[in-house]
Amino acid sequence: MSSAQLALITGANKGIGYQVALTLATQNKYHILLGARNKDEGEKATKAIEELGGSVEFIQLDVTDDATIFAARDFITKKYGKLDVLINNAGVASRESSVSAQLYDTYKVNVFGPAVLIEAFTDLLEKSDNARIVNVSSTMGSITTFSDPAFEFYNHTYASYNSSKSALNSLTACYAVLLEKKGIKVNCVDPGFTATDLNGHRGYRTTNEAAESVNRAVLIEKDGPTGKYFAIDGSTLPW
Numbered sequence: 001m002s003s004a005q006l007a008l009i010t011g012a013n014k015g016i017g018y019q020v021a022l023t024l025a026t027q028n029k030y031h032i033l034l035g036a037r038n039k040d041e042g043e044k045a046t047k048a049i050e051e052l053g054g055s056v057e058f059i060q061l062d063v064t065d066d067a068t069i070f071a072a073r074d075f076i077t078k079k080y081g082k083l084d085v086l087i088n089n090a091g092v093a094s095r096e097s098s099v100s101a102q103l104y105d106t107y108k109v110n111v112f113g114p115a116v117l118i119e120a121f122t123d124l125l126e127k128s129d130n131a132r133i134v135n136v137s138s139t140m141g142s143i144t145t146f147s148d149p150a151f152e153f154y155n156h157t158y159a160s161y162n163s164s165k166s167a168l169n170s171l172t173a174c175y176a177v178l179l180e181k182k183g184i185k186v187n188c189v190d191p192g193f194t195a196t197d198l199n200g201h202r203g204y205r206t207t208n209e210a211a212e213s214v215n216r217a218v219l220i221e222k223d224g225p226t227g228k229y230f231a232i233d234g235s236t237l238p239w
């Protein structure tokens with residue numbers, strides 16, 4: 001069994017998730033379980049990281065499909081018997097025209113998926129001596145921030161997306177309490193407005209800068225904080 005830190009990242013075939021996987025594998029020598037719902041895209045990303053010298057393997061994982069989550073859990077249990085880090089990165093901003101379809105599609109990926117993953121992987125995380133869960137949130141989920149007229153994206157309030165990230169923040173705080181006795185730290189992070197497919201590459205941060213913000217929460221020490229909502233620079237955001 002590998003002695004490297006073992007991290008599972010959802011939605012890691014592109015964007016911020018891919019860069020988090022790449023940097024943890026190549027700079028921090030983690031072994032990456034690269035989660036992606038699309039096999040071809042996942043294998044392509046895995047090969048790219050391998051070619052850059054990273055230790056990585058593809059795990060087929062659609063966060064809206066419980067069967068793939070449990071299959072991934074069973075595979076990791078059999079092969080490694082533990083997990084050090086779970087990074088709930090997969091996220092969408094659905095453009096469905098019906099309100100209920102838009103909310104449902106967004107919440108399925110941004111809220112239900114992370115909750116099912118956290119529950120599914122708790123036993124494996126408990127086997128790590130420094131277990132961390134990092135939920136990739138957004139400042140758009142900070143109710144205090146997005147409701148302030150001075151907020152730079154005040155006029156871009158997106159009810160389904162913003163509220164899904166507020167719900168993810170609430171899940172973070174809930175699971176920080178629930179998993180504290182099991183020694184599992186649960187934090188969420190804003191990666192900042194980053195150029196990816198999610199926003200048609202309008203973001204002004206690079207995926208490398210976003211990965212740095214996410215990885216700050218991944219790399220916290222054993223006695224580090226839990227139940228925090230981190231900004232891009234590692235300070236804390238208001239809920």
Ligand SMILES: NC(=O)c1ccc[n+]([C@@H]2O[C@H](COP(=O)([O-])OP(=O)(O)OC[C@H]3O[C@@H](n4cnc5c(N)ncnc54)[C@H](OP(=O)(O)O)[C@@H]3O)[C@@H](O)[C@H]2O)c1
Pocket residue numbers: 010011012013014015016017036037038041061062063064088089090091092109136137138139190191192193194195196197198199203
């Ligand atoms: N970019 C920003 O400015 C920004 C700002 C704040 C927060 N965030 C958050 O950062 C995270 C990463 O977003 P990104 O900007 O890197 O966007 P992205 O490039 O669109 O990547 C999103 C990733 O999520 C995956 N995904 C979507 N639905 C999935 C599902 N059902 N199961 C598994 N994976 C799924 C996508 O897979 P496919 O390729 O198969 O679609 C893709 O790998 C998201 O949680 C997002 O909300 C982004």
